[in-house]
Amino acid sequence: MGPNQLQGGPIPSSSVVFPSPATRSPLPRLPQIQAMADLAVAPTDLFGEPIEAHPPWFKPEAFLRADFDPDAYVADLRSYVPLDSLANELRSHLAALRAELVGLINRDYADFVGLSARLKGVDAAAARMRAPLAELRDKVAAFRAAAAAALAALRAGLEQRAAATAARELLELLLDTSHVVSKVEKLIKELPTAPSDSSNIQAVSGDKGYSGNANTPPNVEAGTDVRETQSILLERIASEMNRLKFYISHAQNLPFIENMEKRVQGATKLLDGSLERCLVDGLQHRDGKVIYNCLRAYAAIDNTSSAEEIFRTTVVSPLIQKIVPQNYAKAVAGVSSDELEDDYEQIMQCVEKDCKFILEISSSANSGLHVFDFLANSILKEVHLSIQKGKPGATSPGKPKQFLKNYKASLRFLDFLEGYCSSKPVVTKFRSEPAYADFMRQWHVAVYFMLKFQDIAGGLDSALTTTITPVGMHENQTKPETLLLKQSIKLLESLQACWSDDILVFSHSDKFLRLSLQLISRYTTWLSSGLAARKASDGSSNSPADAEWALSVPVEDFIYVMHDVNGVIAVEPLKELLPTIMNAMIGVIVKRSNEDLKHLKGITATYRMTNKLPVRHSPYVSGILHPLKVFLEADRIHYLSEDNKTNLLHGSTDKITAIYYDMVSEVVNVARKTESSLQRLRQGAQRRVGASTDASDNIISDTDKICMQLFLDIQEYARSLGALGIDAREIESFRALWQCVAPRDKQDTIQF
Template sequence: MADLVMAPPPAMDLFGEPIEAHPPWFKPDAFLRAGFDADAYVAELRSYVPLDSLAAELRAHLAALRAELVGLINRDYADFVGLSAHLKGVDAAAARMRAPLADLRDKVAAFRAGASAALAALREGLQQRAAATAARELLELLLDTSHVVSKVEKLIKELPTAPSDSSNAEIPINDTGTPNGKAGTGVRETQSILLERIASEMNRLKFYISHAENLPFIENMEKRIQGATKLLDGSLERCFVDGLEHRDAKVIYNCLRAYAAIDNTSSAEELFRTTVVSPLIQKIVPQNYARAVAGASSDELEEDYQQIKACVEKDCKFILEISSSENSGLHVFDFLGNSILKEVLSAIQKGKPGAFSPGKPKEFLRNYKVSLGFLDFLEGYCFSKSAVTKLRYEPAYTDFMRQWNVGVYFSLRFQEIAGGLDSTLTNTFSPTGLNEAQQKPLLLKQSIKLLESLDSCWSDEVLVFSHCDKFLRLSLQLISRYTTWLSCGLSARKASDRSPNSPADAEWALSIPIEDFIYIMHDVHAVIGELSESGSFIGHVNQSLGSCPIEVFNLVKGSILQAAEPLKELLPAIMDVMIGIIVKKSNEDLKHLKGITATYRMTSKLPVRHSPYVSGILHPLKVFLEGDRMHYLSEDDKTKLCRGSANKITATYYDLVSEVVTVARKTESSLQRLRQGAQRRVGASTDASDSIISDTDKICMQLFLDIQEYARNLRAIGIDAREIDSYRALWQCVAPKDRHENIQF
């Protein structure tokens, strides 16, 4: 009682009425409904009541319920305490109820034990039944095996005594005294039918043995089975060989079915190879050089393949047609690969081993291509695409292809083609023997060698179609090597680098005359034209890749066009080198310009005509333009050369004139200050020299006459000096002030 908490009295207002404990929106009765849902209740109230207020009201209601519970307990505490006193007799009632339940449990346990025993007996009976069934099946299998063995032995014993044994049976003789062919044919056919039947039984026997191996009964019969198998193999071999010799299609068909039944296709293929194929091939390809006739020991295979094809068409086609007949079940045989191709490979390896050697690239490629043609010929006898695939996965086919080391062949061709171009590029630079009347498309040995090497990569005498990617890479490498050779030479010539560390590719360009660069410019244009989309080289490649999809050819074409782009970028460099050489020669005459200062210093002499050096400024350019090789340059290149040279020469001319005039003016200004100082010291007038022409003016007058003559010389070669920016600056530098805006010459 001490631990119980008394409920607080209800709150009262001033008039003695109880204060409402909850707000109007809170209805405690809602908690007593049968379908009360707390989530729905909270969702309904939260739309207009804050959650904090709702939580406070719920806590207050919970406190009120607890207080009410305490009050109820305090009110009925005596009844709670005396509750245990009113439970008398409960144990006896529970005991009375427990008795029937225990009895029911015992009955259920007894029934379960009985059911378990019956189930165990049933399972044991089923196991005994299964064991009996297995034993019966095994016994039947053993009996069938014994029966089949006996049957096979009986059928094999019938072979010698039956008229089907072609080796022992007497063949009837006709009236003319010759053997009756029809009778012999019937004997072989009967024997082949019997052998096919025996083979079917042997197939059954193998099936039985596979399901009853390691049994004493089977082990005791092993000798009988081996003997029967040996007799069957021997008889089947003799019958098959006899059928092959007489070209008896029915006998061959039955024998092949027999071989297929016993899963011994390799024996039939080997017999056909040794009986029919080998004698034919040995006549065509001698197995020993010592036995070969004179002149027949060449490693060429084309003629041999022609003869082999004729033999296949004549002597082997019959069995290929038999083995590929529909619904025959003989598709398991592969006489093309395991008989014909295997024997051909063996004959070539023994009789003509040099045919596989890539050491002689031309002979190797011819033999390789005719060998691929021979494989195509054999694949023509395949009756379906799956048969072609099967032939290509045969060991004989893969061994045959493995003999052709195309990788070594490509390495030799790479050394031959790339080495030839590299040797030509590193040799002394010299144009070919020129014939001006013929207008040769290429003028340099290096350029000619490049196109010859590119054509060699895709010629029928060099290209291996299966290695087109490697030959494409070689072609791109050749173009890159030629481009690098040109680029190194041009860079060295432009820098005039004659150091011992300069690359070997640059040596050629350091000593050749300017005229040879005309040949280089001409050849680069020609090579770019050959490598362009409309050039003959891409057409040659397209012809070689005629069997490839258009997407493949487009990729190849794109790579060639991309390889030619760096070559196009060399054209301005070649032009710059030629212009640089001309400008360098012109600068030798421009150096005489500095002598004008000494000529008109401290003298009353006035200029009346242009200086002699002016006629020599453009002389190198004129000589070059009038050379006999200029017709190798296009008109556009001639214009670029002429204008580029004139621009650079004029720019150099302007730099020198500007320097001379600047120095003259500075010198004159210094002298003028000294003169004025001396005159002031002696008290003389300083205005006496105003009417005298200064040395700078005389120098400018001479230079003005020179640049006018220079402009006339430019006009003589087709260039208007007024279009050159540096010439206008030159005119502004030396022309009188009243003529600055009027350039006339």
């Protein structure tokens, strides 16, 4: 079919099928294609806006993902979308895709039509190119097979070479192992017959031996050269033994190594025994070079613990046993006490005199002996064992005073030992040793603190459960800064005990601080409970035990309480109790004053229905402020500061005056209401009999007489306040009281 046969328009969506060339049919004409393409136009609403093609749950872009799974997609949607709806949407989407494909074909329709014309002769050209390409493919396959065979042969050769190399290395390792074992056995056998004067060995000694110090005594004994020679050989044997261990670790589970195991164990045993004898001999003769060489040998075989144990049993243990008896029966019999301070002093002298030399050797520069810790694993360990065996009671917290003394002496001893540490890392290493941890573990400081906690806290609690008692009141009258109450004194003693040198353990200072705060809190609770019960004034059996003291003491004793609180104020809650204490005293004074104020109500009966006029103040007025005067004139009032006295005076007079005003206003109001009722009754009776109602206009009413009497009373009350140093005009409730009873011509000016 040539291009002249392609007539018509674009291809419709229903015919987007590409048959083979043999069955290819003529394309539809252009009008048909255009008519079907018009059907693919997106629908619109009444306003011309495009309608959403798909519902929200249908996402066409999901089909474009590389990991799209149709089964999972359908299973996910069928839980909330009917399958019919899903099928309809898929058909609609398929139709849209076909329409889109038609549109793409119509866009480049001319090129699509001319495609068949340009492909003329393509089959023949492809046939001509197929033969050389097939020949090239065969050559490439042959070359690939040859390369693969060569690579396999090369890999096989490399594997054989590696296996041979490994076998050779293993054989060399076994030979070296056998050679080292034989060499170690030979050197061990030479130890007893080593020459005493060998120039070669002396040269090695000069290079590797310990140089000694000024305090080292000269080696004048006959066997000095023999010991030094043996120590040099032992160091050499230890180096070989270390190499032997390295070889064995790399050739484990081999029959050859297993057959030499007995020989290695025998050589190790002989080396350990010889090293021990040589080191003991060197320690006994204080031979610095021998000790140095032996320690290097122990370091080489990584057996530092044996050297530390030999020094402990050979040197340290005999010295400590002379100071701390190991027989506990003698200690119980009184031959030795449980105090450790003197023992530590002697031990420190022995360390300085008899142990310092090995500490200097092990800490010498570039010696490689820093791996030893004779301080912890020899000296401190032996001291710990001696205390456990000879003085087990020294670490018992059941005797707190002795325990603390021994514990502090032990800390000073540890400080002494740390003085031999050359640097901070060495101190850290010393403290990390198990011997150090075991030594500190024997001091049960937590148990000691609990005992002291019970003693201190229990003493204060016992004091707070008793009635408050002034202590040394007469002796301390000239010293108001001294605490007065037994409870306050006990609190201060308890706080001082927490931080005294005889009780405090610095490592538990946080716990003692917590105890101090608990003591203050307990004292504060005791005060607040009592003040709350006093304020309630019920005195019932439901009151807590802490409140009984406040219900049974006179109010004057609260002066002591306020004085002591000012003396021991340390926290804010305790300071906040001062106003409460002041209010408790003021409350009692006001309550006593109310007993005299109650007589005020008798004024109404005195002047009702009588012609009597007031001429002087009532007798009750002089008793209103009498309780306050008595309180201020008592002997113990000097324990209050001037500020507290002023607050007590102003607080009491303010409350008394306020109550005075309430009672006066009540009396006046009742009198006026009563008089108003009587006047209405009187006027009604007069109207019934036809009498004149003007006869009583010039008569002084009962209310006026009551107000006149009350006016005289408050003037006297103001003068009483003045005698106490209080200006009544400054009291707001007094000004209201004046306005309540003063005549109209005197209400603007307060004069008394």
